[in-house]
Amino acid sequence: MSFSKALAGANAVVPLPFKPAALNGLSERMIVSHHDNNYGGAIKNLNKVELELAQITADTPPFVVAGLHQSELTFRNSKTLHEAYFGNLGGNGKRSGAIDKALGEAYGTSARWEEHFRALGAGLGGGSGWAVLELELMTGELRTTWSGHHTQTLATAVPLLVLDMYEHAYQIDFGAAAAKYLDAFFANINWEEVNRRLERAMAAAKVLRS
């Protein structure tokens, strides 16, 4: 295994993994705008911050260093979460397989987990933040977590299902009607991709906990 150069400012936009016009109830205009402007903007800013960090010396004022690292975390998590969000769209919304079984074991029923996740999404309506279903690597347990401003993520967890609840994710199509966006999001979830993520995360958790 080799490591790529840190602070190279070379992060690249990952294309949408589906045809945006093919989504059910989420418009091509909104998805493309979200991908190109919000996610693409985070990539551009992350690259700029990395290049600024590469210039730090012992004489750089501490508040400048701290501010750059704060921005780096914001844009890097925005990159990771947006890529996971777009990556778990483009499906038929039908939950099945290992993730359905796992959610049933963790929450009583898979439907009960959906209630939790939708409630978190609704709670973020009108504000900003992420709802994330994750596998916590150090415990091997499923978690449904909130993340605000891209930064308050659960440490040592792998995102399995990511929901963007920033207004830019739904305002174009739904105005302030966040509940309608939640319905459309669930109708387009690619649960096959979520199952692939679960399988990889469980393998990683097994190694870390051994």
Ligand SMILES: [Fe+2]
């Ligand atoms: Fe977003």
